[in-house]
Amino acid sequence: MEICREVLDSGDKRLQAKFKHALNVIDRTLALYKFEEVAFSFNGGKDSTVLLHLLRAGYAVAEERLVVSSVEVKAAKPHPIRTIYFESSYAFPEIDLFTLETAKLYNLEMEIIRLDFKTGIEALLREKPIKAIFLGTRIGDPNAAGQEEFAPSSAGWPPFMRVNPILNWSYRDVWAFLLACKVPYCKLYDQGYTSIGSIHDTVPNCALCVSSDDTSTLDTSLDGELEEPAQSKDKYRPAYLLRDGRLERAGRLKKVSKSKSENGIASELPGQNLFAASIMVVGDEILRGEVEDQVGKYLSKALYSIGWAVTRCTVLPNDIDSISEEVEQRARVSDIVLITGGVGPIHSDVTLAGVAKAFGVRLASDEEFAEDLRQPLGPNFSGDQNKMAKLPEGITELLHLQDCSVPVIKCRNVFVLLGPTVEEVAEQWKSLVELSKERKLFHVSQGFTCVRLCTSLPDVEIAGPLSEIDLDFPDVTFGCYRESLQSQLVKKGAQSPGGLILSLVGKNGRRVACAARALHAAFAPGSLSELPEG
Ligand SMILES: Cc1cc2nc3c(=O)[nH]c(=O)nc-3n(C[C@H](O)[C@H](O)[C@H](O)COP(=O)(O)O)c2cc1C
Numbered sequence: 001m002e003i004c005r006e007v008l009d010s011g012d013k014r015l016q017a018k019f020k021h022a023l024n025v026i027d028r029t030l031a032l033y034k035f036e037e038v039a040f041s042f043n044g045g046k047d048s049t050v051l052l053h054l055l056r057a058g059y060a061v062a063e064e065r066l067v068v069s070s071v072e073v074k075a076a077k078p079h080p081i082r083t084i085y086f087e088s089s090y091a092f093p094e095i096d097l098f099t100l101e102t103a104k105l106y107n108l109e110m111e112i113i114r115l116d117f118k119t120g121i122e123a124l125l126r127e128k129p130i131k132a133i134f135l136g137t138r139i140g141d142p143n144a145a146g147q148e149e150f151a152p153s154s155a156g157w158p159p160f161m162r163v164n165p166i167l168n169w170s171y172r173d174v175w176a177f178l179l180a181c182k183v184p185y186c187k188l189y190d191q192g193y194t195s196i197g198s199i200h201d202t203v204p205n206c207a208l209c210v211s212s213d214d215t216s217t218l219d220t221s222l223d224g225e226l227e228e229p230a231q232s233k234d235k236y237r238p239a240y241l242l243r244d245g246r247l248e249r250a251g252r253l254k255k256v257s258k259s260k261s262e263n264g265i266a267s268e269l270p271g272q273n274l275f276a277a278s279i280m281v282v283g284d285e286i287l288r289g290e291v292e293d294q295v296g297k298y299l300s301k302a303l304y305s306i307g308w309a310v311t312r313c314t315v316l317p318n319d320i321d322s323i324s325e326e327v328e329q330r331a332r333v334s335d336i337v338l339i340t341g342g343v344g345p346i347h348s349d350v351t352l353a354g355v356a357k358a359f360g361v362r363l364a365s366d367e368e369f370a371e372d373l374r375q376p377l378g379p380n381f382s383g384d385q386n387k388m389a390k391l392p393e394g395i396t397e398l399l400h401l402q403d404c405s406v407p408v409i410k411c412r413n414v415f416v417l418l419g420p421t422v423e424e425v426a427e428q429w430k431s432l433v434e435l436s437k438e439r440k441l442f443h444v445s446q447g448f449t450c451v452r453l454c455t456s457l458p459d460v461e462i463a464g465p466l467s468e469i470d471l472d473f474p475d476v477t478f479g480c481y482r483e484s485l486q487s488q489l490v491k492k493g494a495q496s497p498g499g500l501i502l503s504l505v506g507k508n509g510r511r512v513a514c515a516a517r518a519l520h521a522a523f524a525p526g527s528l529s530e531l532p533e534g
């Protein structure tokens with residue numbers, strides 16, 4: 001079979017291993033089910049094109065076995081690959097055409113279904129005894145979460161086995177195969193499309209753009225941003241030149257929900273100018289009081305300095321369920337969640353497992369992350385067998401940062417900073433903010449202005465005027481607390497140790513100063529004194 005020969009001739013050991021494994025999955029399926037009980041779900045996309053040729057190879061092997069074992073050798077004729085295509089009026093015409101031409105070229109017995117997937121499969125199963133369907137689903141596809149190579153259809157779907165022979169193939173593997181086998185693929189992939197959905201949600205991948213005024217640098221940014229449809233002046237390189245497979249879906253426009261936008265991250269609330277972040281620090285040693293949490297404090301200040309409100313900062317034990325419950329809850333109510341601690345090769349490092357559980361996905365080995373870790377961790381790092389290189393499947397993006405040896409792990413609106421020391425977290429955070437300015441991962445704006453006033457007046461005297469002024473300044477937050485005598489004494493310029501501290505916080509510096517003047521005016525001169533910035 002020419003496909004087997006081409007893969008062999010390519011000399012690409014990795015491709016050969018993936019090919020062999022996929023053929024084995026196909027072979028096991030054809031041994032389990034009769035030919036007429038199996039269908040191939042083909043849509044002209046690159047993954048299903050790979051699968052088509054794997055099936056051609058796999059069917060040839062199975063036919064051979066049948067012929068050899070058949071008594072009536074002459075009667076054994078080739079079985080066409082039973083194929084289903086869900087046609088849609090929103091499909092690219094190029095995809096439609098390629099699907100039909102390919103079916104003709106390879107003599108596929110194709111059934112065109114003009115219904116949605118579920119209803120179409122229900123109708124199909126009523127008529128035909130299909131028990132298994134081959135799909136080109138790969139890990140990293142949004143719908144791959146929780147699937148294995150053999151995955152029974154989900155609850156609520158008619159019963160059949162989903163067979164995913166290329167589940168563990170990477171973007172690189174797909175192109176290595178298509179190019180090595182020199183098989184035709186849809187021409188949209190030569191025009192910069194790297195993953196194809198409908199005409200309404202797919203544009204060429206901006207990482208492959210060669211704009212008319214820049215033809216030199218390509219594929220250097222990790223830009224997954226929503227781009228407007230291609231300008232006609234822009235040219236795109238072919239899909240197989242995309243070096244970073246994580247950007248495969250960068251040309252897929254994401255569904256924008258009411259409050260959350262790109263990457264699941266919320267837009268600034270109109271008129272309110274406030275984003276809410278949650279911080280989670282994982283470590284039993286902090287809960288035992290052995291170690292003081294400096295990271296939470298650093299991140300709170302850092303978020304505040306870019307205009308974010310921190311609505312929760314929690315310290316959690318190294319326990320999967322505690323982490324997953326907190327992530328699940330905080331990711332829902334916050335714009336972003338920052339997590340540090342509990343990531344590493346030790347048995348108690350379960351932060352990523354907790355994140356995976358919160359989002360209902362499994363942890364899967366990630367070859368690219370293993371590569372990222374190999375350099376900083378040195379020769380003792382044993383690659384993807386090491387649990388450190390496992391990431392929540394299908395929802396993770398690695399953010400490579402300038403001047404940082406390890407990436408930040410982004411799972412939807414949750415960012416895991418590998419740290420673990422406050423210095424390392426600080427370095428990662430600063431680079432993340434820079435990257436965010438380019439990619440709009442989260443909003444970076446002007447920080448808050450804070451004025452702190454110190455007084456020895458008793459709380460009861462302060463309370464009345466303070467609540468009145470509070471009403472006059474809805475855009476300023478008034479806080480009131482006492483610092484320990486000790487910490488006030490060590491702070492330079494502290495006056496009135498042991499007294500009350502009033503803090504006035506707001507985005508508009510002028511308004512904060514105005515509120516401070518109003519407070520001064522409400523009490524006898526000299527009752528309040530301003531503290532230096534803390
Ligand atoms: C043959 C076939 C079988 C499918 N089986 C399931 C299933 O069992 N459970 C499910 O949730 N979705 C199933 N789907 C739907 C896919 O998971 C996914 O929603 C679909 O490929 C649409 O992806 P898109 O929204 O990116 O276009 C199936 C789709 C096809 C074509």
Ligand SMILES: Nc1ncnc2c1ncn2[C@@H]1O[C@H](COP(=O)(O)OP(=O)(O)OP(=O)(O)O)[C@@H](O)[C@H]1O
Pocket residue numbers: 041042043044045046047048049084085086087134135136137138141194195196197
């Ligand atoms: N309209 C469809 N008809 C039949 N099968 C489909 C259809 N849409 C998706 N599938 C099945 O789901 C698989 C996964 O779809 P997915 O979009 O991830 O990959 P693809 O379309 O092959 O390639 P690409 O990622 O480049 O779009 C396909 O390989 C195919 O088996």
Ligand SMILES: [Mg+2]
Pocket residue numbers: 045195196197
């Ligand atoms: Mg597709």
